[in-house]
Amino acid sequence: MEKRIVVIGAGISGLATAYWLEKSGFEVALLEAKGEPGGAMETQIEDGFLIDFGPNSGLETTPLISQLAEEVGIKDEMIYANEEGSNRYILKNNSLLALPTSPMAFFRSKLFSLPAKLRLMQEPFIGKSEDGYYQSISEFVTRRLGREFLDYAIDPFVSGVFAGDPNKLSVKSAFPKLYRLEELYGGLIMGMIKGAKERKKRNEQSKQNAKMFSFKNGMQTFPAAIANKLKGKIHYHSSVNEIIKTDYGYKIVYTQNGERAEIDTPRILSTIPSHTLSNKIKSIDSKLSAHLAEIFYPKVMVMFLGFNKSSIGQKLDGFGYLIPTKENKNFLGAIWSSTIFNNRTADDKASFTIFIGGAKSSNPLSENNDTIIREVISEFKKTMRISEEPLMVKTKLWDKAIPQYNLGYIEHEKYFEQFELNNPGFYLSGNYRGGISVGDCVKNSEVTAKRIIES
Numbered sequence: 001m002e003k004r005i006v007v008i009g010a011g012i013s014g015l016a017t018a019y020w021l022e023k024s025g026f027e028v029a030l031l032e033a034k035g036e037p038g039g040a041m042e043t044q045i046e047d048g049f050l051i052d053f054g055p056n057s058g059l060e061t062t063p064l065i066s067q068l069a070e071e072v073g074i075k076d077e078m079i080y081a082n083e084e085g086s087n088r089y090i091l092k093n094n095s096l097l098a099l100p101t102s103p104m105a106f107f108r109s110k111l112f113s114l115p116a117k118l119r120l121m122q123e124p125f126i127g128k129s130e131d132g133y134y135q136s137i138s139e140f141v142t143r144r145l146g147r148e149f150l151d152y153a154i155d156p157f158v159s160g161v162f163a164g165d166p167n168k169l170s171v172k173s174a175f176p177k178l179y180r181l182e183e184l185y186g187g188l189i190m191g192m193i194k195g196a197k198e199r200k201k202r203n204e205q206s207k208q209n210a211k212m213f214s215f216k217n218g219m220q221t222f223p224a225a226i227a228n229k230l231k232g233k234i235h236y237h238s239s240v241n242e243i244i245k246t247d248y249g250y251k252i253v254y255t256q257n258g259e260r261a262e263i264d265t266p267r268i269l270s271t272i273p274s275h276t277l278s279n280k281i282k283s284i285d286s287k288l289s290a291h292l293a294e295i296f297y298p299k300v301m302v303m304f305l306g307f308n309k310s311s312i313g314q315k316l317d318g319f320g321y322l323i324p325t326k327e328n329k330n331f332l333g334a335i336w337s338s339t340i341f342n343n344r345t346a347d348d349k350a351s352f353t354i355f356i357g358g359a360k361s362s363n364p365l366s367e368n369n370d371t372i373i374r375e376v377i378s379e380f381k382k383t384m385r386i387s388e389e390p391l392m393v394k395t396k397l398w399d400k401a402i403p404q405y406n407l408g409y410i411e412h413e414k415y416f417e418q419f420e421l422n423n424p425g426f427y428l429s430g431n432y433r434g435g436i437s438v439g440d441c442v443k444n445s446e447v448t449a450k451r452i453i454e455s
Contacts, residue, residue: 003027005267005452006252010234011039012438013430014271015226016068016445017452022230024453029263030230031238031254033272037227043218046394049351050344051304052219053396056335056353057081058438059210065442072225074215081212085340087318090156091329091383096314096321099153116148124187136407137175138166144188156322159332162436163300163358164404173413174405210439212319214341219438243268245284249425267425267452273297274432275400284426288419291412295432297400299365301356303376304337306392309350313385316350321383330363331356331376349391354380359404365397403432427452 003026007018010032018028040054060066069075089096090111100106107117126144129135137158141150150166158166162174172179181191215221227234237257244251249266270277278292309316319340322333331354338344338351345351356376357365363372377390416428427448434444 002266004265005029005269006031006250006263006265007269007271008240008252008277009039009271009430010034010037010223010227010236011271011430011441012041012223012226013441013445013448014039014269015223015230016442017269017271017429017448018230018233019068019072019226020446020449021452022233024449026452028230028233029265030234031240031252031263032234032236033239035236036224037234038220038223040398041219041223042396043220044394045217047306047392048346048349049304049306049392050218050337051351051394052214052337052353053302053304055219055438056337057212057214057219057340060213061210061437061439062443064446065213065439068226068442069222072229074221074225077215077217077221079214079216079341079343081214081319081340082342084317085212085319085336089318089321090152091321091323091327092152094327094383096383098318111152112148116146119146120149124189126187128182128186134407134410135171136167137169137171137178140171140179140182141166144182151326152324155326156324156333159325159358159360160322160355162404163298163332163355163402164406165359168359168404168406170405170407170409173409212340216343222438240272240280243280243284245423267427269427269429269448269452271430273400273430274403277428284423285419288415291415292432295409295412296359296404296406297402298359298361298404299357299397299399300401301365301369301372301395301397303331303354303356303373304392304394305352305354305377305380305390306345307350307352307386307390308388309348311386311388312350313387314383320352325360329379330372331379332358334380352380352384357401369395369397402436424455 005021005026005028007014007028007030010030014030015037018030022028042053044051069078088099090099092111097111100109123144137154138150141154155166158164158169162169181188181195185191185194235256238254240252240254242253248264250268252263254261274292274295275297278289282289316336316339318336320333320335323329333355335353337353354376357363416433420427429444429448431441434440
């Protein structure tokens with residue numbers, strides 16, 4: 001059988017899957033609308049500051065990450081988070097309180113009240129939910145751990161990772177491993193103990209214990225290196241207009257450098273965002289098009305700030321801080337970029353990445369956000385006790401940032417599977433399927449490649 005495939009999208013999902021497929025003997029062609037690889041992984045270096053406008057790091061939850069870095073020749077560029085970046089802070093009553101990382105630290109922490117700590121001890125005695133598929137992470141956590149734990153641990157975490165709303169995100173779809181702990185083991189505490197043994201057998205790390213990684217020259221190093229291995233296979237400035245089903249397989253109509261082009265292929269793998277694919281798939285399956293269009297992506301602005309280190313009163317001994325909704329601030333949280341990884345700026349400078357917007361935001365984000373930017377900088381300086389204005393301010397607005405695995409997402413997931421059964425040779429992947437993190441995308445790239453190879 002002819003082993004040809006067209007991959008749409010040269011983000012990490014498309015690139016990694018294409019790499020595994022070519023390695024197995026497939027003839028691969030990639031179509032990428034932008035002029036460079038990486039998708040949301042976007043790195044800039046300016047005036048001595050290294051800026052990641054997409055993911056600032058990844059968690060090494062699967063050995064595939066290290067394997068892939070080794071095979072594409074960048075293992076020696078891979079770096080891990082500094083020890084001083086291990087603290088994670090939560091803003092409470094305008095003070096930064098460290099998120100406890102051990103049972104003893106939890107009981108000593110000022111982040112949670114005594115009643116909240118006593119409530120957590122009841123968790124092993126809480127029964128299973130009757131309808132986990134249609135339960136929000138907010139309902140799940142409140143039932144198992146109590147309201148205060150939701151407000152000051154899960155709510156800021158959900159905002160920081162998903163830019164999402166815990167009242168809307170599905171625990172089954174957005175946090176499948178958390179949901180699985182209850183389903184398999186009856187509870188979270190018992191599940192974490194027993195689940196650790198399972199992960200050890202699979203040579204995987206939990207996200208709590210996995211090492212945080214990046215690269216010396218930023219996260220875009222990763223997709224750029226994979227793209228280099230696929231040199232000649234990637235067609236940049238190639239925007240797909242329509243996908244048509246044919247007797248042979250599929251015809252892709254696209255525009256490359258302003259000119260119309262077509263390509264016939266027995267197989268397609270789409271890794272572009274769901275909303276981007278939606279209009280291109282209508283002639284094949286209008287119901288799939290509707291499912292893809294319904295997935296919500298909130299606006300998120302990424303703001304990079306650089307300061308003289310001497311002007312900062314807050315001790316830089318952590319990953320950064322997240323902000324619970326109850327604190328009523330103008331942004332979701334801040335990553336202390338130059339504390340986590342070396343080589344982000346000069347030794348006498350400090351850099352930070354701030355996230356604004358998200359699913360719960362009432363801020364009217366647009367290309368002109370001067371008022372919001374000033375307010376966020378003011379709030380950030382006050383919390384961090386910074387006495388000077390920033391040396392650098394750079395922003396990027398992601399109009400559709402992160403897919404939200406909201407309540408009812410299981411219906412989308414079921415239809416994705418049905419679509420692939422109805423349309424042999426057409427595969428759906430990307431961060432709207434199987435997880436949004438870099439680790440999820442790399443892990444799923446191998447799963448997707450194996451499905452394609454085996455079929």
